[in-house]
Amino acid sequence: MAKGEIKRTEVKNASLLDNGQLLSVEWADSHHGIFPTDWLRGHRFDQSQPDPIEGNRPHLWGHDVMSTPHFRMFEFDEVMESDDALYDWLKMLFNLGIAVLKNAPIEQCQQYSLQKRLGYDSPAPSSSGILNQAKLHMKSYHPVYTAASLQLHNDLSYYTQAKGFQLFHCKQQVTGGGGDSLLADGFKVAEDFRCQNPESFRILTRIPWEYKLAIDKNYHVARREVIRLDTDEEVCQITINDICRAAMLRIPLQDVKKAYVALKEFTNMLYHPDNLVRYKLEAGDILAFHNHRILHGRLGFSMKADTQRHLETCYSDWEIVSGRMRNLKKQRLRKSQGENQK
Ligand SMILES: [Fe+2]
Numbered sequence: 001m002a003k004g005e006i007k008r009t010e011v012k013n014a015s016l017l018d019n020g021q022l023l024s025v026e027w028a029d030s031h032h033g034i035f036p037t038d039w040l041r042g043h044r045f046d047q048s049q050p051d052p053i054e055g056n057r058p059h060l061w062g063h064d065v066m067s068t069p070h071f072r073m074f075e076f077d078e079v080m081e082s083d084d085a086l087y088d089w090l091k092m093l094f095n096l097g098i099a100v101l102k103n104a105p106i107e108q109c110q111q112y113s114l115q116k117r118l119g120y121d122s123p124a125p126s127s128s129g130i131l132n133q134a135k136l137h138m139k140s141y142h143p144v145y146t147a148a149s150l151q152l153h154n155d156l157s158y159y160t161q162a163k164g165f166q167l168f169h170c171k172q173q174v175t176g177g178g179g180d181s182l183l184a185d186g187f188k189v190a191e192d193f194r195c196q197n198p199e200s201f202r203i204l205t206r207i208p209w210e211y212k213l214a215i216d217k218n219y220h221v222a223r224r225e226v227i228r229l230d231t232d233e234e235v236c237q238i239t240i241n242d243i244c245r246a247a248m249l250r251i252p253l254q255d256v257k258k259a260y261v262a263l264k265e266f267t268n269m270l271y272h273p274d275n276l277v278r279y280k281l282e283a284g285d286i287l288a289f290h291n292h293r294i295l296h297g298r299l300g301f302s303m304k305a306d307t308q309r310h311l312e313t314c315y316s317d318w319e320i321v322s323g324r325m326r327n328l329k330k331q332r333l334r335k336s337q338g339e340n341q342k
Contacts, residue, residue, distance in 0.1 A: 009027045009028055009029050010027070010028045011025055011026070011027060011028070012026045012027060012028045013025075013026040014026070016037070017034070020037060021036065021037055021038070022034050022035065022036060022037065023035045023036075023037050023040060051326070052326050052329040052330050052333070053094070053322060053325050053326050053329055056091065056094050056095055056325075057095070058095060058096075058097065058187055058293070059095040059096055060185055060187055060188035060191065061096060061185050061188060062185070062188065062274050062275055063273060063274055063275060063276055063277055065096065065098070065185075065277060066277060066279065070092070070095070070096060071092065071096060071098075072092070073100050073101075073102050074088070074089045074099065074100070074101050074102065075101070075102055075103055076101040076102060076103050076104035076105075076110070076284075076286065077103070079101060079117070080113065080114075080117055083328055083331065084332075086117065086324070086328060087325065087328040087329065087332065089101070090321055090324055090325045090328070091325060093288055093289075093290075093321055094321055094322060094325060096185075097185060097187070097289055097290035097293040097294045098183060098287070098288070098289045098290075098294055099287075099288045099289075100279075100285055100286065100287050100288070101114075101285065101286040101288070102282075102284060102285060103284045104169060104284050104285070104286050105284075106171050106283055106284055109131065109312075110169055110286065111123055111131060111167055111169055111286075111312060111314045114167070114286065115314075115316060115320075118316075118320050118321075118324045119320065119323065119324050119327070120316060120320055123167070123314035123315060123316050124163055124314075124315050124316050124317060126156060126159075126163060126315050127156075127158075127213060127215050127218065127220065128313070130314060131312055131313070131314050132312070132313045132314065133310065133312055134309075134310070134311040134312070134313055135308070135309065135310045136303070136307065136308060136309055142243075143243065146303075147174075147178075147300055147301050147302065147303040147307065147309075148300050149297070149298060149299055149300035150182075150296075150297045150298040151242050151243075151297050152182060152184055152240065152267075152270055152271065152295040152296065152297040153240055153241040153242065153243065153295060153296065153297060154186075154238060154239050154240060154241055154291055154292070154294075154295060154296075155241070155291050155296075155315070156291070156315070157211040157222065157224065157239050157240075157241035157244050157245070158211040158212055158213040158220040158221060158222050158244050159220060159222055160222045160224075162222075162239070162291060162292065163291060163315035163316065163317060163318075164290060164291050164292045164317060164318025164319075165288070165289075165290065165291065165315060165316040165317060165318045165320060165321060166288070166289055166290075166291045166296075166313065166314075166315055166316075167286055167287070167288050167313065167314050167315075167316070168181070168281065168285075168286065168287040168311045168312075168313050169285075169286045169311065169312040169313070170281035170282060170283055170284065170285045170286075170287070170310075170311055171283060171310040171311070171312055172283055172308050172309055172310040173280065173281055173282055173283055173309060174301045174307055174308070174309045176301070176302070177301065177302070178299045178300055178301025178302065179280060179298065179299060179301045179309055180278045180279060180280040180298070180299040181278070181279050181280070181281055181287065181296060181297070181298055182276060182277070182278055182296065182297035182298060182299065183276075183277040183278075183279065183289070183294055183295070183296055183297075184270045184271075184275050184276055184277070184294070184295045185275065185293065185294060186235075186238030186240075186270070186293050186294060186295050187235050187238070187293050188275065189266070189269050189270050189275050190227050190235040190238060190266075191235065192269065193227075193265075193266055193269055194235075196269075197262075197265055199262075200261070200262035200265050200266065201227065201262075203255075203258055203259060203262040204225065204226040204227045204262050204263065204266055205225055205226075205227045205228070205229055206225065207225060207226075207249075207251055207255070207259050207262075208223035208224060208225055208250070209223065209224060209225070209226065209239070209245055209246075209249065209263075210222075210223050210245070210246040210248045210249065210250065211223075211224065211239075211241060211244045211245055211246060212244060212246045213244055221246075223250075224237075224239040225239070226238065226239055226240060226262075226263060226266065227266075236292070237292040237293075238292065238293065238295065240263075240266075240267065240270075240295060270295060278299070281311070290318060290321075291315070291318075292318065
C-alpha cells in the first residue's frame with residue numbers, strides 16, 4: 001500500500017443482538033466489533049445527536065434587562081444545593097452574559113466554593129493573582145482602588161486570550177450615592193452598530209489596537225480588534241479598555257483619525273441610556289458575567305475618612321459555564337428517560 005493511502009475494510013456480515021440493542025459486525029479482514037445501536041444512532045455524521053445545549057443562543061438585551069422575564073436573581077444557597085437551580089442560573093448566564101447570586105456568605109472565600117460547584121478546583125490565576133481584593137487605597141494610582149468612576153471596559157485586554165468568565169463578590173458597598181456597577185451588552189450594541197454604521201463597524205473589526213500591562217515580573221502586550229468576528233461573521237468578542245490601551249497604534253497615518261472616530265462612535269452607543277444597566281451591588285451579591293461580551297464600569301463616589309468598598313474578584317474560563325451546563329442537561333435527560341421507563 002502506498003504511503004498515506006487509507007486501507008478500506010468492508011463489512012462482511014452484520015447482525016443485531018440482544019433485542020436490537022447491539023450490532024455485531026464482522027469485517028472483511030476477519031476482525032469483529034460489537035456496537036451499542038443507541039451509540040450508532042447518535043453518531044451518524046450530519047444526522048448525529050445535537051450538542052445537549054444547542055439552541056441556547058445569546059439573548060441580546062438593553063437597559064431594562066433586569067426587569068424582563070429573562071432575568072431573575074438567584075439565592076447563593078439554592079444554586080449551591082440544587083442542580084436544577086444551578087442549571088437555570090447557568091442557562092440565564094449563558095444566554096444573557098450576566099447573572100447575580102444573592103446572600104453569599106461574606107466571611108469566607110465563596111469564589112472557591114462556587115468554582116468547585118462548577119467543576120473547577122479554583123479560579124484561574126491572572127496578573128491580579130487568583131483572588132483580587134478591590135478595596136480603597138488612599139494612595140493608589142490605579143483607578144480601580146480609588147473612588148473615581150470607571151469607564152466601561154473588558155478586563156485582561158493585554159492578554160491574547162483573555163479569560164472569559166468574571167465574578168465580583170461584593171463584601172462591602174459604599175453608603176450614599178455612587179459605587180453602582182455599569183453594564184452593557186457589547187454583542188447587542190455591536191449588532192446595532194453594524195446596522196447603523198457599517199463602515200465604522202468594518203473599521204473596528206479590522207484594526208488591531210494595542211494593550212499593555214507591566215506588572216512585577218511580567219510585561220504583557222496584546223493586539224486586538226475592538227469587535228472580533230467568528231468564521232460565520234458573528235460578533236464573538238468585544239475589547240475596550242481605555243486604561244490599558246497603549247499610545248501605540250500600528251496603522252498607516254491616514255487611517256488613524258478614522259479609527260478613533262469609529263471607536264468614539266461605538267463607545268457613544270454603549271453609553272446610550274437604552275443600552276446601559278446601572279446596578280448597585282449589595283454586600284453578599286456575586287455578579288457573574290461574560291468578559292468577552294459584557295462591558296463593565298462603575299459610578300464614582302465621594303470619599304470620606306470611613307468610606308469602604310470591597311469587591312473580591314476573580315476570573316475563570318467561559319467554558320466552565322457551557323461545560324457544566326452540558327453536564328447538568330445530560331443528567332436531566334438521563335433522569336427524565338429513567339422516569340419514563342418506570
Ligand atoms: Fe474591570
